[in-house]
Amino acid sequence: MNLKELTVTLKGPIWNIKDFEIEGVNVKDKMKVANDGNSAAVKVNDLPVSDDNVLNVFINLGAPNGCRYEVVGAGKTNDNPSRNIAFSESDLVVKRLGKLIIVIDKEILNLLS
């Protein structure tokens, strides 16, 4: 399965993003940080999803302890453009050492709406 387009947005105070990967592809250079420093978004097109149909999103960031984040994803598949992909994770908090690794593994079929 291919994703025609997928936008992953990290909401919260953006201090330092060390890695931002979708399906093992480093997309950090494509990331756009909002002027207010409160969100970072990546949009990818025609993204091939691995054979297991599990969508992998990996974000490694550094920020002061206590910073709270939300990850929101939205996109479309090539197979059926009329169906949308949507997911979100909230209350992701930096708890120790100013480090937060966010890993989202989602079965794509479960994300279709």
Next chain:
Amino acid sequence: MKAKHYPSRSVLFILFMFVNTVVNAQTFFETAKDDGIISFSNRKKLSQIKVSPSSTAASFGYYFIKSPSQSGLIGNLEAKAKPNEQGMAVLVKTGDLQPGLQLNGALGYRLYNAIDKFFSAFDFYIRPSYKLDGYSILDTLRAVSGSEAFYKTNKSSFALNGLMNVLLSPGKTNLYIGVQYGLNWTNNGDDLDDISIQTIHPYPGSATQTFFTDIKQAKSGVLRNVTSHPLKADLIIDPGIKLDNNKEATVRLGFFGYYRTNGYEKKYREGLGICFLNEANPGKIFSSIGYELPTHGPDVKIENRRKDKGMVFVTIGYAIF
């Protein structure tokens, strides 16, 4: 001429921040005399107006960073104006003007992840500044040479400082550290004693009655140029204390302290207090309550040691858009 010393006073700072939401990350720390040096921003561009009824009447700051998520260029420009050394409250009360203007620039570099084990951010700045102060001076030594003891004058000051802001997140805590040291070509006006002057005149046509003029605010002593190496150090500790365990809680508690010495006298200022931080973004201070201890050191006059009870101050932050 009768001179009376000014009592210790409470101070209120009000911060107006030009921000879109309350979770934007900026830490602007202030002391009792409005000379805090910690300022962390992760906005690409930020403008701020600050009003202080104490030492500074109004200031405008513009802060920028090339990239909020990577190491890179960082800087700011600040302009401060004050109508009076004691701020708006005294201006309203007495109408006295002792105007002042200050321009600061800072250009530097933010370095992330200098320490492997935990998150860190180091901001290094070179900070030139210019200050123009209007002073009303009572210098009784001038009377010896036949000059008026009370006079008004303007003085310019220049400074070139190195400034370092550090953010460390070891364990569950966050530490914000600011250190500034450099060379100042300035005067001793800020370190002269604040006094109120009221002149007694004989009532026209009466040998026994007198009347008093309006009270004037002034500095007492000899105004002189000095070259100094002032040191400023600020520390904010955020141990991660939530004021409410509710998930929706928005505030956490921090502690701060600061140290100042003017670099040409053995006088030291220290302050302590608590501050309230944004729960979802501890990089932002909402407000703080502090107490500045009496200025101490061998060069503090004995009469000042007796009357100086320190200073209570409050900082309140508002997001207006």
